[in-house]
Amino acid sequence: MPTARERVRAELTAEIAEAARRQLAEVGAAALSLRAVARELGMASSAVYRYFPSRDDLLTRLIIDGYDDLGAAAEAADDPAAPPAQRWTSVCAAVRDWARAHPHEYALLYGSPVPGYTAPRDTVPAASRVGIVLGAVLGDAARAGLLPETAGGREPGLLGDAAVEVLGGGHPAVDDAVRVRALVAWSALFGTVSFELFGHLVGSVEDADRYFDRAMTELAGLVGLRPAG
Amino acid sequence: MPTARERVRAELTAEIAEAARRQLAEVGAAALSLRAVARELGMASSAVYRYFPSRDDLLTRLIIDGYDDLGAAAEAADDPAAPPAQRWTSVCAAVRDWARAHPHEYALLYGSPVPGYTAPRDTVPAASRVGIVLGAVLGDAARAGLLPETAGGREPGLLGDAAVEVLGGGHPAVDDAVRVRALVAWSALFGTVSFELFGHLVGSVEDADRYFDRAMTELAGLVGLRPAG
DNA sequence: GCTCCGTCGAGAGCGGTGCTCTCGTTCGAG
DNA sequence: CTCGAACGAGAGCACCGCTCTCGACGGAGC
Numbered sequence: 001m002p003t004a005r006e007r008v009r010a011e012l013t014a015e016i017a018e019a020a021r022r023q024l025a026e027v028g029a030a031a032l033s034l035r036a037v038a039r040e041l042g043m044a045s046s047a048v049y050r051y052f053p054s055r056d057d058l059l060t061r062l063i064i065d066g067y068d069d070l071g072a073a074a075e076a077a078d079d080p081a082a083p084p085a086q087r088w089t090s091v092c093a094a095v096r097d098w099a100r101a102h103p104h105e106y107a108l109l110y111g112s113p114v115p116g117y118t119a120p121r122d123t124v125p126a127a128s129r130v131g132i133v134l135g136a137v138l139g140d141a142a143r144a145g146l147l148p149e150t151a152g153g154r155e156p157g158l159l160g161d162a163a164v165e166v167l168g169g170g171h172p173a174v175d176d177a178v179r180v181r182a183l184v185a186w187s188a189l190f191g192t193v194s195f196e197l198f199g200h201l202v203g204s205v206e207d208a209d210r211y212f213d214r215a216m217t218e219l220a221g222l223v224g225l226r227p228a229g
Numbered sequence: 230m231p232t233a234r235e236r237v238r239a240e241l242t243a244e245i246a247e248a249a250r251r252q253l254a255e256v257g258a259a260a261l262s263l264r265a266v267a268r269e270l271g272m273a274s275s276a277v278y279r280y281f282p283s284r285d286d287l288l289t290r291l292i293i294d295g296y297d298d299l300g301a302a303a304e305a306a307d308d309p310a311a312p313p314a315q316r317w318t319s320v321c322a323a324v325r326d327w328a329r330a331h332p333h334e335y336a337l338l339y340g341s342p343v344p345g346y347t348a349p350r351d352t353v354p355a356a357s358r359v360g361i362v363l364g365a366v367l368g369d370a371a372r373a374g375l376l377p378e379t380a381g382g383r384e385p386g387l388l389g390d391a392a393v394e395v396l397g398g399g400h401p402a403v404d405d406a407v408r409v410r411a412l413v414a415w416s417a418l419f420g421t422v423s424f425e426l427f428g429h430l431v432g433s434v435e436d437a438d439r440y441f442d443r444a445m446t447e448l449a450g451l452v453g454l455r456p457a458g
Numbered sequence: 459g460c461t462c463c464g465t466c467g468a469g470a471g472c473g474g475t476g477c478t479c480t481c482g483t484t485c486g487a488g
Numbered sequence: 489c490t491c492g493a494a495c496g497a498g499a500g501c502a503c504c505g506c507t508c509t510c511g512a513c514g515g516a517g518c
Contacts, residue, residue: 003515004515005465005466005514005515009465009466028341029341030259030341033503033504033505034504034505034506035503035504035505036503036504043467043468044467044468044469045468045504045505045506046467046468046469046470046506046507046508047466047467047468049505049506049507050465050466050467054505054506055504055505055506107341107342108341110423110427110429111340111341111342112257112258112259112336112337112340112341112427113336113427113428114259124432127429131433157435157436157439158434158435158436158439158440158443159433159434159435159440160431160432160433160434160435161432162432162433163432163433163434166433180440180443180444180447181447183430183433183434183440183444184417184421184444184447184448187417187420187421187423187424187429187430187444188413188416188417188420188421189420190420190423190424190429191416191417191418191419191420191421191423191424192413192416192417192420194339194416194419194420194423195416195419195420198339198341198342199342200339200356200416200419201412201416202389203353203389203390203391203392204360204388204389204391204392204395204412205387205388205389205392205412206386206387206388206389207386207387210386210387211387211388211409211412214387214409215409215412215413215416218409218410218413218451219413222447222451232486232487233485233486234485234486234494234495238494238495262474262475262476263475263476263477264474264475264476265475272496272497273496273497273498274475274476274477274497275477275478275479275496275497275498275499276495276496276497278476278477278478279494279495279496283476283477284475284476284477459518460517460518461516461517461518462515462516462517462518463514463515463516463517464513464514464515464516465512465513465514465515466511466512466513466514467510467511467512467513468509468510468511468512469508469509469510470507470508470509470510471506471507471508471509472505472506472507472508473504473505473506474503474504474505474506475502475503475504475505476501476502476503476504477500477501477502478499478500478501479498479499479500479501480497480498480499480500481496481497481498481499482495482496482497483494483495483496483497484493484494484495484496485492485493485494485495486491486492486493486494487490487491487492487493488489488490488491488492
């Protein structure tokens with residue numbers, strides 16, 4: 001059981017992280033100032049270092065929280081009872097909505113790695129949640145026999161174990177060719193969201209909502225999820 | 230004709246930009262210090278402000294140079310005599326090679342936008358070069374009759390004029406459905422490169438070279454460019 | 459109940475940053 | 489030849505991440 005001291009410490013740690021998250025949402029990761037966070041909380045800047053050893057550790061906390069928030073949004077948008085193609089587009093739309101609602105947090109997660117570019121292992125589980133949701137859609141479609149027949153199997157040395165486990169989990173209807181297309185679609189989802197958010201689609205796309213819906217439908221088709229009917 | 234003073238000014242401006250580019254390649258955009266650039270050139274930091282009004286203007290110069298360098302690499306990799314599908318994968322591979330050779334510059338171009346920075350119009354022409362190369366591949370394929378027949382035409386309000394002009398230039402074999410797929414493939418190219426460079430594929434992909442080649446072939450198929458044969 | 463000792467907050471300080479201002483100097487156009 | 493514009497250098501401002509020290513508090517052990 002946590003002592004009273006540990007409890008108030010955890011509380012203050014969360015309070016600092018929350019203030020930092022507000023700062024992040026306002027000015028972005030590059031301009032996030034540990035001193036400003038301390039000012040907002042009415043404490044000396046040196047006191048913050050009792051709770052986060054460095055600014056990067058504070059950012060790491062925000063990264064994990066961001067991945068978790070995005071992952072929760074993706075999971076909440078997935079209705080396992082819906083047709084797979086619709087599940088796919090719904091989850092993708094949820095990712096886009098979250099990114100548009102939290103642009104600076106999205107940039108922190110999927111933009112340029114910040115300083116020394118060493119992603120701690122702690123972030124991996126949280127970062128995997130969106131991929132797991134999309135992988136479950138693919139796996140459920142395979143189990144329901146809704147995926148085109150293939151007979152490719154594994155291609156040694158091409159993909160990692162994590163991809164195999166998440167994407168279909170070894171169902172025979174999901175071979176490495178399908179997994180490659182799923183990874184491409186997954187990358188394309190975030191590539192599309194990043195391009196929209198970072199302004200690379202300005203001039204090329206007018207109706208961003210309609211374009212995104214069309215794009216995600218194309219990607220669903222790429223991985224073999226045809227619209228119901 | 231440029232006076233001697235203008236010439237030495239342009240020379241020094243280029244020298245500053247070059248030193249900044251070296252700094253960028255070493256420590257990344259976030260850690261690029263105007264003072265360090267001045268030190269490397271043996272001048273006072275305040276003197277640099279005679280040539281670049283602010284650090285962001287210096288970064289803008291590096292962004293334009295980066296887009297131009299990447300665009301030149303993409304153009305050099307395109308052999309108009311080759312089959313369209315092969316041209317597509319060659320250009321994509323050139324983009325990936327450039328990104329791996331210049332990771333920090335790539336992150337500056339396609340990662341998170343810098344804090345207070347809104348892309349000046351100056352960057353647009355340079356930034357368009359890769360898209361123009363890929364669009365030319367698509368247009369040439371259409372003119373050669375190598376694209377599947379479609380009859381969709383325009384979908385009002387969906388895409389911008391820039392996309393129409395670059396992608397096929399109004400050839401009847403390229404309708405908005407094809408253009409959407411081309412934009413998706415374009416976004417997926419940079420999504421894939423970003424994921425690889427930023428570490429999001431760690432654990433999922435083992436042989437990055439082979440995976441990228443497979444991924445780009447899938448994308449070529451998505452836009453209708455089938456391998457020769 | 460009292461005494462330690464670990465934890466805590468605060469402040470000063472270090473070296474760094476972007477940027478501004480002022481000061482002499484230098485150069486070139488008129 | 490003159491005079492104003494451009495230039496380089498330096499000092500200085502406000503801010504940053506981070507470290508160190510110092511006094512105060514509070515819970516655990518005697």
